[in-house]
Amino acid sequence: MLLDGLSFDLLLSIALIALATAALRARDLFKSIVIFMLFGLLVAIAWVRVHAPDLALAEAAIGSGITGALFLGALNRIERKRKGAASGRLENPVNGSTSGAWAVLLTLVLTGLLAMAVLSGWSYSGGLADEALSRIDESGVVNPVTAVILNFRAYDTLLEIGVLLLAVLGVYAVCEGQTMRDLRRRDRSKVLETFVHLLSPMVVLTAGYLVWVGYKEPGGAFQAGALLGGAGVVLLLSGRELPLHTARTVVRIILGGGFLVFLLAGLLVMKDRAFLEYPRASAKHIILIIELACTVSIGAILTVLFSGCANLLAAPSEEEGP
């Protein structure tokens, strides 16, 4: 076989590093972002090579998908604002300033230190693999990653959804009183119209499947949420008026719902157990409910994050400004 495992990995690593340098040094910002998204997809392949399928899905959906969309939305907004200032595409000024020299020195030192540290510590394979795998059956799910995320270290995941929620609140706080970009005037191409009609129900279906299959196969709330987020972004770009502003309580309930369900699930089991200590029998069902609620919330949150960056967040007029 021409490409045995090792040489493929070497090739992929070189490709990754080359793409990274290309993205960072590209003169035109738009080109950098596109290369960045390509880089994200290649990293998803790397996850698969290192037997981390869950992460491959997450990286592809969130790492390159949503993040790429955020970057493009922000770039588009900046360039549209600049069009007034007529300074064309954003060139990357080659900066020869002294700070560059310092940066090179510091980076070399730190990366060297890291590489040596990794090499010297690599042989200790102390990890929690056997500990975690032996107690999978008590966790109520089969997929080890979902077990760790939603049972062993559920507290981390809870706080992490809190972080996501904070990001949304932050975007609302930052976009306070910003006027919303009006998409309607753009001539909406028919192709985009039909594409969106076909795509969105499919995406919702696959997201549902991903949540369900997360029980034993790679999948789960975050990957499904990312898919929903992607669908939201496409809907927004196709000019569909999505009522995303916090003026409407239903929007707030969707955004905060996942976090609240997770918190209440952890609380309700607390009669004589610790926080988030699901009873063995019903662990599976509780985890599923939490995952469903979180998927919806994450999807909505990611859509709002995109609309925040791309200035699609309507600030309804009846709300008097600060």
Add this chain to the structure above:
Amino acid sequence: MTQSSILIWPVLWPLVLGIVVFLFRGRTALWLSLAAAVGTALTSFNVCRAVHQSSTLVHEVGGWGAPLGIVLRADGLAAVMLGLSGLVGLVISVYSLTYFKSGSRKEQLFWPIWLLLWGGLNGLFISGDIFNLYVTLELVSLGAIPLIALAGTRDAIKASLRYLLLALLGSMSYLFGVGLLYMRFGVLDLMMLGNTITPDLTVYAAIAFMIGGLIIKAALFPMHFWLPPAHSSAPAPVSAALSGLVVTASFYMVARLWFYAFPALELAKLGQLIGLLGCGAILWGGWQAIRQERLKMLVAYSTVSQIGYLFLVFPLYNKAIEGSGIAWSGSILFAVSHAIAKSCAFLAAGIFIKVYGHDRISELRGAGRQLPMVTFAFALAGVNLMGLPPSGGFVGKWMLLKAAFVTGQWGYGVVMVCGGLLAFCYIFRVLEQFMTTPDENAPNLKSPAVMTYSVLVLAVTAVSLGFFTPVLLGILGVDSPVSLVSFAPEVLLP
């Protein structure tokens, strides 16, 4: 080690009510926020009381054991910090009830973000797992930044952008450290890490990255430039929370790692380096504070200076010298009294801005007569920052000075005293303006009642902290990592 469920409440209460407040609007949201603030404070004090009476509280989240699951621990240090965040957080919440224009969008957004941040802070203080510390730290940082941006002014946006860029760098470097430690020892729990850690290259690299990241977040001297613009352009209650709690939390994490996860290692050289940075912070922060024109910038640079004091504990304490344990209790006491005094100073500055419309020091002439109570509170906070008796700052500085003498490191003693003198200059420069008689046509101004009394409560606590030292040390003594001749005041040398 008593397994108890009261430990999780200081985290859950603000998080749950934070979301519920987000769902409501108008008057009900305000009442809910007040209930959230009071509930969080009470639960924190409850944990303090429990730790003081029995011993370290433990809460295994999800019921899994130490290596696999996350274990929350509240020992003496965590209990003191929880008490601090309860007190300061409650006063900030009461203050902000009347600070924001009622019904404005800012007020609606302030409460959920602030409650989530507060929950994250409490989670950070009781967390016993290094990755969980990372997530709570992120929760706190990403909560703090939008609050700064909430001020809406141009330099608030710029300051929060700069703060976020640096905070990201800090947390990524911390994450690298966690990755290295996990790769090397395969365990994330602090206590287990402390027992299994052995000195080798990976561990030293991990320490360098973790402490480096936290130093950026704690704005220690070379990495302090983001703090003054951020803390001064934010709304008053936010800058009080930032200077009081968020910065102290980063210091707390460095202390937690240093004394609990890496006690077995020989970190004298790193300690001396941090000591040097601390001295730089004390002197540079003090010098810059004197030259500031705006009151909030002055108070922000005073934070940069006072943080230097906190980081002196690492060079001052060394296991070999018997009496040097006093540096540990001194720095924690100093942290507590600084947090209270600093948030009081910022809240008072907020009142000045609300009443006068600006905070240019040269034009705050005569505030002593027009707003006597607020000036009195600011003066009391100043007494604490200068480390004059009977404030907690005095006792903390006294202990650090004693440790400097016991360990024979005179330099730190001299720097501390110089820092005190610099503090005299910049505090009395402000007080002078307040004491001068205002020009005749100055209108007599009315200071908002609720805000004034909340500031007064903080000021009086800060000053009378000196007398609460036995209580604080009693709590701090529970499972303290430092071998001190017994803390309990009853067993005292004649």
Add this chain to the structure above:
Amino acid sequence: MNEWLPLLIPATSLIAALFIFFIDEDNRGLRTFVNLTTASLKVLLVVFLLIGVSRGEVYRFTQPLFFGFEIVLHADALSLLFVSLSALLWLITTIYAIGYMDVSHGHDRSRFFGFFSLCVSATTGIALAGNLFTFLIFYELLTITTYPLVTHRGGPDAIKAGRIYLLYTLGGGALLLVAIVWLKTIVGAANFVTGGMLIPFVSSHQTELTIIFTMLIVGFGVKAALVPFHGWLPVAMVAPAPVSALLHAVAVVKAGAFGIMRTVYDVYGPDVCTELGVRPWLAAAAAITIIYGSIRALRQDDFKRRLAYSTVSQVSYIILGAAIVGPVATVGGLVHLFHQGIMKITMFFVAGNLAEELHIKKVSQMNGLGRRMPITMASFSIAACAMIGIPPMAGFITKWNLGLGAIVAGQEWVIAVLLGSTLLNAAYFLPIVYRAWFKEPDIAFDPPPNGRKLEIHPYLLVPPLFTALCVLAAGVFAGMPFSPLQWAKLIALREYGL
């Protein structure tokens, strides 16, 4: 009960202060009532303590703060001398201040009286402190609470005076902090022990103890206005009359002198000081200050600045008493602590009266004052003669004992200093007395307004008169059991363990 009494004395005025702060500005009646009751309550407590201590009772209050540190308030003989002085003079000055504020239509009176009683609680705290840690706490508290009083008028010169005052006193305080922490690392618990507690340490830490001694003396010397550090005292005269009367003649200046006394007698102990050889240096510094202060006072035309420089020189008598070996000189130093207080406060009351009634601030304007304000000038003349040392008044007793102690200790040069300073005192006080009584007024003084028959508001007239009479009584009745001289002898006996 014995345990709580020492705490009660500083606590009474502390609580009074917090209460006064919240009395609104124009409720004069309540404020006066609170002021007077707390002052008289405090005097009663001090009298009760005086009787107790003379009978040998022990009054000690300890509140442990943290490991090895505790707040100790201990009423021993030495502390009672200072407490009785400040309690008595606080009562009189409060009366004077109430009158002064009415006459001069003062502003921010609640704030003024609040900080006024805070200062006294700090002073009594200093007096009763049982160890260096508590001493430093009240010492720094005194600095903070006197600042608003010095800058009460709010004018640019008051602010400048406040700044200079802080520069000196906070600098001294920082030096003290380092010295005390250093001392505690050597000694451990630094509770005052009559006769000194450093005896076992002197051989092993010779140089360190000398350095600490100098730091302590410089730290206390700033407030005791020793020569190089006296700059703040004349500048702080810009404060209102009651403030400069009580604080800069009695409380602040005496706190510094008292600190030096505590260091010499209760921390190091007389014989350890002689062993370390620091006493001659201290005596020299005191002597230089006496002479320098008197010379500067000669050339001051401004009445209050002349009194300020006279205070600078007078306080060094106390330090001189501490510096000379032997119990007799100690008695001289101790008794001067009390005498200088009552003498100098009379003069500052007179200065306040002149400034308020006739707006006379310069000595050159004082011709023929005796006719217009006979009682005020009479009390001034008594105090001036006592200060010069004319028998049988208070000043004479101090100088007599100091001279006697110097001869016993074999330091004859002290006699020369005493004589020189007596002459200088005469040189800057007698011209004032002469101008007041024997010179025709160059411009007629305007009579007391709206037919008031007294020369000045009664609240301003009685205090200087009362203190002048005290000066007389302290001299004439020196032999009585509870006179300052007898009490100083009691302290010296206990100090030297005879």
Add this chain to the structure above:
Amino acid sequence: MSTSLIYALTGIAIAGLGLFHYLSQRNILRKVLAGNFIGTGIFLFLVSSADRQADGSIDPVPHALVLTGIVVAVSATALLLALLCRYHDETGSLTLDEEDDE
């Protein structure tokens, strides 16, 4: 040189690259891009350290950590970009030191 070690070292190299550009670039949009590269570098290192057992069993804990890391990274990036856009609307510049505009 097992597979996972290669990816660990690649991850570190990418993080190094990202750090260099994070420090030297003045355009904040590029700084954020570089920040994402550092994040991906760390996650690559973390996940490859999970696949080191001789018996081929995969340690799920680092996977959970990385998933949390990715979500935190995306929320931080979103907040940063929103702040940047607001900053750009206010000042019209994309660098923190306003004087040299692109």
